[in-house]
Amino acid sequence: MTKTQIHKFGGASVKDALSVQNLANILRNRLRNNFVIVVSAMGKTTNHLENIISLKLDRKDYSGNSTILKDFHLAICSELFPEGHVIFPKIENYFILLHHELNKSISKDNYDEYYDRIIGFGEILSSRIVMEYLCFQDLLVLWQDARELICTDSDFRFAKVDWERTRRNCQSQLKPKLEQFPVLTQGFIGADRAGRPTTLGREGSDFTAAILAGSLDAASVTIWKDVPGVLNADPKIFSGTTLFVELDYQQAAQMTYYGASVIHPKTIKPLANAGIPLFVKSFLDPEEPGTKIHARAKTESIPTFILKKDQILVSLKVTDFTFIEEKHIHQVYEQLQALKLHVNMLQTSAISISIVIDYELFKLEQLLTLLNQDFEIRYNEGLELLTVLYPNTDSVSKLLDGYELMLEQSTRNTVQLVRRLK
Numbered sequence: 001m002t003k004t005q006i007h008k009f010g011g012a013s014v015k016d017a018l019s020v021q022n023l024a025n026i027l028r029n030r031l032r033n034n035f036v037i038v039v040s041a042m043g044k045t046t047n048h049l050e051n052i053i054s055l056k057l058d059r060k061d062y063s064g065n066s067t068i069l070k071d072f073h074l075a076i077c078s079e080l081f082p083e084g085h086v087i088f089p090k091i092e093n094y095f096i097l098l099h100h101e102l103n104k105s106i107s108k109d110n111y112d113e114y115y116d117r118i119i120g121f122g123e124i125l126s127s128r129i130v131m132e133y134l135c136f137q138d139l140l141v142l143w144q145d146a147r148e149l150i151c152t153d154s155d156f157r158f159a160k161v162d163w164e165r166t167r168r169n170c171q172s173q174l175k176p177k178l179e180q181f182p183v184l185t186q187g188f189i190g191a192d193r194a195g196r197p198t199t200l201g202r203e204g205s206d207f208t209a210a211i212l213a214g215s216l217d218a219a220s221v222t223i224w225k226d227v228p229g230v231l232n233a234d235p236k237i238f239s240g241t242t243l244f245v246e247l248d249y250q251q252a253a254q255m256t257y258y259g260a261s262v263i264h265p266k267t268i269k270p271l272a273n274a275g276i277p278l279f280v281k282s283f284l285d286p287e288e289p290g291t292k293i294h295a296r297a298k299t300e301s302i303p304t305f306i307l308k309k310d311q312i313l314v315s316l317k318v319t320d321f322t323f324i325e326e327k328h329i330h331q332v333y334e335q336l337q338a339l340k341l342h343v344n345m346l347q348t349s350a351i352s353i354s355i356v357i358d359y360e361l362f363k364l365e366q367l368l369t370l371l372n373q374d375f376e377i378r379y380n381e382g383l384e385l386l387t388v389l390y391p392n393t394d395s396v397s398k399l400l401d402g403y404e405l406m407l408e409q410s411t412r413n414t415v416q417l418v419r420r421l422k
């Protein structure tokens, strides 16, 4: 029996009608049974849905934004399908459902659960359009709701996978279908044990592909991107980048840990555990080999640059004339964990702790409230965290031109700079 292949197409690869046609062309000679297609929301749909949610939270009118989103999807369908195709009433129905959900009440207390009920509409719309288009092109695929497969806890927006149940669902529900047909499903979304929609964290569709691969003992995962593969820096920010032909799991995981957004950070672990290779390929140049991430890769230690924007540097100073001790770090980390905030960089001195965190709605003010009894807190927003792996003098010297250095940390193989535009 042929082993399953998983192919994931992100927002950029389904951002308009031409992209969907390109996706169909990529799949035309590849589709077979035991083949799973995972798709994300089209283009920037998830960001648009996030805007709608925050308008709703602020009790502002979101109807114009929702009309724009509907027209965006209908316009793509108009280019892909003839008038009267079944997709048009389907899209209308999804937007009726979306409005029904949006009409429910939202507050800071139920924000995360509300968010997960709304945000997954992007993936549902996209997967339905892509599936109908493939079938319309005589490329028969079955549509599968990922919420029936990916079982999670109820930690809305950051749900953790229940691996055992997910594997059971994949083996009992998905595998029999796959033996006969290719199946198309959504990334990013799942459901808790009560069937309530959950999500795996922003940009989590790569992770979905890895979860399905692990649960189906797949042969490989391919994620299709708008870049030639994994490069030593984001080509949208840095010039003269170099393609990694191969990476081992550890090097790839390290890059994603520091913020190389080409692969979601949780993607590598399930694949490494099962020894499943990950291919990162360009949907613009599908016959090019891209990057292969696997256990026996010949790795290159070339300078690698990773930039994280929207960073906040928080400095917490003890107020009782003691020095920083383990208990202070423990206290800070406990509150960060409660707020689900991840520390991108930590530095301690005699009397203060400095942490660098991502900007997250409401979170900074909550952190300040939780810690301002015991610490004098200062913070700077709108910063960048630049990590250089395998640095050399040449590669680091120019990184501060035009920037003010706020914090620096180096090890033998890593330099991290927190910088602010002058």
Ligand SMILES: Nc1ncnc2c1ncn2[C@@H]1O[C@H](COP(=O)(O)OP(=O)(O)O)[C@@H](O)[C@H]1O
Pocket: 009, 010, 011, 012, 013, 040, 203, 224, 225, 226, 227, 229, 230, 231, 232, 233, 234, 235, 236, 260, 261, 262, 263
């Ligand atoms: N080291 C890197 N190599 C290649 N691309 C990178 C790297 N770091 C960041 N990127 C960015 O990742 C983007 C692709 O990932 P992403 O936008 O998440 O794709 P999608 O949402 O379509 O799955 C590229 O367009 C590029 O700007």
Ligand SMILES: N[C@@H](CC(=O)OP(=O)(O)O)C(=O)O
Pocket: 009, 010, 011, 012, 040, 041, 046, 047, 122, 187, 188, 201, 202, 203, 204, 205, 206
């Ligand atoms: N659509 C979701 C999930 C995702 O993974 O998207 P993409 O594959 O386009 O990064 C998001 O934007 O967060």
